[in-house]
Amino acid sequence: MLELSIIWVGILLVSLLFASFSGKTAAVGAAAAEGVQQAVEFCLSVGGMICLWSGLMEVMRRSGLTARLSRLLRPVLLRLFPGAGARAETLDALSMNVSANLLGLGNAATAAGLRAAREMARAADGTVASDELCRLVVLNTASIQLLPVTIAAVRESAGAAVPYDILPAVWITSLCSVTAGLLAAALLRRVWR
Amino acid sequence: MSALLQLTVPLLLAGVGLSALLRGTDVFSALIDGAADGLRTVLRLFPPLLMLLPAVRMLRASGALDACTALLTPALERLGIPPETTILMLVRPLSGGAALAAASELIRAHGADSLVGRTAAVMMGSTETTFYVVAVYFGACGIRKSRWAIPAALCADAVGFFMAAWVVRRLWFA
Numbered sequence: 496m497l498e499l500s501i502i503w504v505g506i507l508l509v510s511l512l513f514a515s516f517s518g519k520t521a522a523v524g525a526a527a528a529e530g531v532q533q534a535v536e537f538c539l540s541v542g543g544m545i546c547l548w549s550g551l552m553e554v555m556r557r558s559g560l561t562a563r564l565s566r567l568l569r570p571v572l573l574r575l576f577p578g579a580g581a582r583a584e585t586l587d588a589l590s591m592n593v594s595a596n597l598l599g600l601g602n603a604a605t606a607a608g609l610r611a612a613r614e615m616a617r618a619a620d621g622t623v624a625s626d627e628l629c630r631l632v633v634l635n636t637a638s639i640q641l642l643p644v645t646i647a648a649v650r651e652s653a654g655a656a657v658p659y660d661i662l663p664a665v666w667i668t669s670l671c672s673v674t675a676g677l678l679a680a681a682l683l684r685r686v687w688r
Numbered sequence: 689m690s691a692l693l694q695l696t697v698p699l700l701l702a703g704v705g706l707s708a709l710l711r712g713t714d715v716f717s718a719l720i721d722g723a724a725d726g727l728r729t730v731l732r733l734f735p736p737l738l739m740l741l742p743a744v745r746m747l748r749a750s751g752a753l754d755a756c757t758a759l760l761t762p763a764l765e766r767l768g769i770p771p772e773t774t775i776l777m778l779v780r781p782l783s784g785g786a787a788l789a790a791a792s793e794l795i796r797a798h799g800a801d802s803l804v805g806r807t808a809a810v811m812m813g814s815t816e817t818t819f820y821v822v823a824v825y826f827g828a829c830g831i832r833k834s835r836w837a838i839p840a841a842l843c844a845d846a847v848g849f850f851m852a853a854w855v856v857r858r859l860w861f862a
Contacts, residue, residue: 502779502786506743513750526749530742537741537792538734545733546726547697551704553722554715558708601729609828616829624826629837632825636818636841637848642700643813649792650809655800659696661809664855668814671851676844683836 537652544648552600561598565590575634575677576627578618585614593634597641608635626684633680637673640665736785744775744789748797769853772804776811777849781818781842788812803861810852815845 514523555561568590573580580586588611595604612631619625624632643665651658692699708715747753753775761771769777776794779786791812798804818841826834 502782503739503743506747509752510743510746510750513752513755514746517751519749519751522749523746526745527742530745531738533745533793533796534734534738534741534789537737538730542727542730545730546723549726549729550719550722551701553725554704554708554713554718557718558704558711558713558715560704560707605824609825612825613829616831622830622832624831624833624835624837628825628829628831629835629840632822632834632837633840633844635825636816636821637844638814638816640813643809645788646791646809646812649788649795650800650805653792653795653800653805655805657690657694658800660690660693661806661813662693662696664806664810664852664859665813667855668810668848668851672814672844672848675847676840679840679843680836683840687836 537649540652541645541648544651545645548599548642548644552598555598556600556603561591561594561600561603564597565594568593575630578625579611579615579627579631582614582618585611585618588614589631592631593639596635596639599640599642599644604635626680629684630677630680633676634673637669637676639669639673733785733788736783737789740783740786740789741793744786744793747775748793767850767853768857769849770804770807772798773808773811773849773853776808780811780815780849781845782820784817784820787817801860803856806856806860807853810856811849814852815848818842818845 510523510526514520565587569586572586572589572593576586576589579589588607591607592604592611595601595607608631612628615625615628615631619628642662647658647661650661705715708718757771757774760774764771764774772794776787776790779790791808794808795805798808800806800809818838822834822838822841825831826837
């Protein structure tokens with residue numbers, strides 16, 4: 496949270512500095528109250544949609560949809576993680592991690608991902624990240640979500656004509672960004688010692 | 689295609705509900721429990737947003753955001769990225785809360801279906817809080833040397849930002 500503390504105080508200091516130079520003191524003074532108002536309205540308008548989706552995600556998990564998706568993903572993951580994939584439990588955690596990410600189950604994804612990461616770290620040794628562990632982290636830092644629920648809810652509350660029409664754009668972009676991350680990983684692995 | 693996208697929510701609700709029901713899942717209990725879980729998510733989102741949104745609004749009102757945008761405009765325009773999204777790209781890898789505050793402020797100020805609003809939404813939906821994920825994963829398994837994980841992840845973010853702008857332009861503003 497230290498970065499965030501620095502960012503927060505920094506933003507305020509920069510705003511004050513600019514306000515005193517540009518003379519926009521009235522607007523800056525009012526902006527704080529407007530921001531608080533916006534945060535309250537945001538949670539009220541977006542909160543309902545987040546709850547609705549969380550409910551649907553839970554149905555997917557309980558009906559075994561997540562488990563079926565993770566079985567589908569296994570062949571792909573075996574190619575990406577040949578070492579970890581050799582151990583059944585790690586492969587299990589890996590495919591759970593990716594399928595939960597796809598379905599937007601943030602907590603389940605993190606839990607499964609950390610389980611896989613710990614097993615990979617144990618299999619390697621010491622405090623240096625192995626190639627496959629780095630790859631797992633890169634895969635998790637590049638969001639691969641089928642339904643970006645929160646941002647669609649934001650669009651909805653801001654009066655978008657069709658809030659979900661950004662889905663194809665999000666998929667194409669995510670796919671490119673994940674591919675770029677994995678390509679960068681494959682390149683950097685060779686030069687990094 | 690557009691009718692399908694308009695029906696995204698009802699179709700998913702009905703489809704998942706039906707398939708779960710056929711597999712003998714107690715659909716309604718799952719919905720309720722999940723919604724309660726969603727409420728906890730909202731509660732977790734609220735405090736950081738309450739602190740970060742005023743900060744972002746002040747930054748905009750003071751003119752600092754415009755100055756920073758003006759500085760980066762030539763470079764970003766060359767890449768086809770709307771300069772207004774600078775603040776979002778800067779905070780996205782660092783803080784999920786700050787990024788959500790920046791994105792929803794952009795969407796509100798420019799309109800949900802505008803070039804800036806759409807680009808911000810796609811950027812937000814297709815990237816993650818990189819540094820947070822790296823810290824959680826490596827922290828949890830005692831890794832000190834992250835080697836090339838962070839550069840590779842940031843590379844993915846950069847491509848994500850660029851592609852978000854490119855795809856939005858292609859699909860809606862060509």
